[in-house]
Amino acid sequence: MQEHTYVNETKEEFDVLIVGSGITGGWAAKEFCERGFSTLMIERGRVVKHREDYTGEGKPVWDKPLRSRVKLDDVNENYRIQKQCYAFNDATKQFFGNDKDLPYSTEKGTDFSWIRANQLGGKSLLWHRQSYRLSDFDFEANVKDGHGNDWPIRYDDLEKWYDHVETFAGISGSKENLPQLPDSVYQPPHELTKPEQDFKDVINTHFENIRPIIGRCAHLTKPTELQISLGRVKCMSRNECQKGCSLGAYFSTQSSTLPAAANTGNLQIAPNSVVDSLIYDERTNRVKGVRVIDNDTLAEREYFAKVVFMCASTLGSTQILLNSKSKKFPRGIANSSGVLGHYLMDHNYNASIGGTLPGYEDEFYIGRRPTGMYIPNFYYKPSLYKSNFVRGYAFATSAFREDWRQMANKQGIGVDFKKKLKHAGQWRIHMMAQGEMLPRYENQVSLHPDKKDKWGIPQLHMNVQWSDNEREMMQDAVEVGTSMLKKAGVEDIYGSANDTPPGLAIHEVGTARMGKDPKDSVLNGYNQTHDIPNLFVTDGASFCSTAVQNPSLTFMALTVRAVDYAAKEFKAGRL
């Protein structure tokens, strides 16, 4: 990308400001730029250049004196929260926020792990790339069982936008015709291992409604000409994605949407620009721009545009809206309903089950598959609900052969021990539940009345807890998972549910929800705020329920649909 793409001070009035550069912001930028809109993407963190700035990529582990671990002093001082993420290590830590600079508080008796990725590309560099459509069972769940408000959209509204983002992003997966998990536009699926294939066959035979499939992920297995033209190639199964991928084999802002947006000549980027609040014009009832504090110098500046898209992540966007107070909106901009900050949700990953698979000594695989198997929600409609909880969960699962990491604890020393560790060990299978969390008014983020961060912005205060519904669901996952493994001949089965607080699924959603009624929702069915026509929120804040599926693909689809709508409204003079 050209250096002149980056701006600092500018008097220009853009057509569109996009706050955030992650999955959502990248898509908004691409779509607006391709429609000819002059676009400024605002990113609070530093520039991360594709390839050039993937400093952890491609280094063998032995070249690192601590072999990928991070120094304890560094962890304790800077990464007490971030270290909880499975992908945090010495080769990826540059893409995680520094906790010391990013404080937040939690209500007494509650806890929440807020994982941050404040740089160009945001969490698109760190995401787990699992990509699933929501179905009408998900969009209708709230209205059918009475938890939360009704989504103002249905599958029909999103279907063509799912097609659109999948075709561009590249999703590998298999056609399954499952009612609860609509098929995507696919590139070829990743292969199953032999024990996984057998496991799948056993489950299909013995369990009604439980249908294991290969995980759908945003990895290129058969790149299109367009993808190749953007510099993206086929996935080489390194599975070291969070270090950054110079192959562009997985979808990220850097690999995909940013080059496409930049190619139009309509994109400018303001990095190191921490948005403090939105500038509101009460006379016109429009947002005019944003107030920004420089990430490094703390200098203040403003950017102006005719339309503002909030794509700063669920909690990031919510914090900015809450902090944008005016006479008309004393509780935060576009918050006439009072629900802004409420209904925070995450997925619950607190049940895991596993064991060993006898046999298959002659079977092996090559590569580090960047996805596992996926078992879609089998309690996907009220008639399938269990009696002690509503909604359901999916399982992420995979089978693999033990290596020294699992065998290190086995008894033995000397030549025989070394011989054992030289070879792949027995097969193991592991399942992790991904449970839906109900939307609950009490689960709220708000601005702390006193505490501020180093940019002078009020800190977020989290008050979010699991309910018994989520806990019962995880117990059920242990029981059902165990019975599945038993049926498949798995031995030494273990399984348990714990009470890890919310946040670590990194699927936070729901704090500026959509809805038909402006009295109990922030956004309409096009992610446009009910209160202010030229203000949109298209990240996870807009969700009415979590569903069970990983949310990023839906962030993409909602965003491109909102851009299409906004562009038409803009041209019609209604924004």
Add this chain to the structure above:
Amino acid sequence: MNREATPNHVTEPDDSNSALPKSAPDRHKRRLILAMGTLIGGVAAAELLGNNGLAVASSYSPNIGQNVEPGKIFSVKLMADLKAICQLVIPRTETLGAGDVDVHGFIDNQLFHCYEKAQQMKVENVLTELNKQNEAGFVSLSTEQQMALLNRFDSQHKGIKNDLIDGFKLLKSLIVFGYYTSEEGASKELKYLAFPGPFKGSIPYESVGQGYGAFAYY
């Protein structure tokens, strides 16, 4: 992009350490050098043992050097023990052993930078306990005695305090981690694929013939 060529490993290791004494008397001499080295320095110890000893000592002075240097946590004496323990847990076969590739140095450094004091102490207590089994230290015991001692810990013998058992588990896990993330362990003893190519779910084990040494997460 083509798959990166990854030759089958298990070639003969670099033989620069081949002067390591292998026969029993030489091993004894080596142990003496090591033990004395902890007290008076490697070269001085070798000199005291005469010309033959000096030749042997010089030829693997890099390892001696590592031994005589105190660690960030452990004394020179315990570092010498630790090296011996590393080599006993993962010995030299067609590939080098853990002591050969400075896993002891790695462990001292890793514990220093990445572990709490309490965990450092747990390992130190194990080393101290092993060291005090013999007046001249763990390294001066016969290989059989050393193996017997380590096996007592490894099999969690009832006579050993829980805290020492835990310490040994941590120590052993560090030896394994240090060795299989070393170049020798990850890319010679195991098969290291930097660019595996498109994932294949079912291939005969024999076509690889060894476990993998590269992982997404360590």
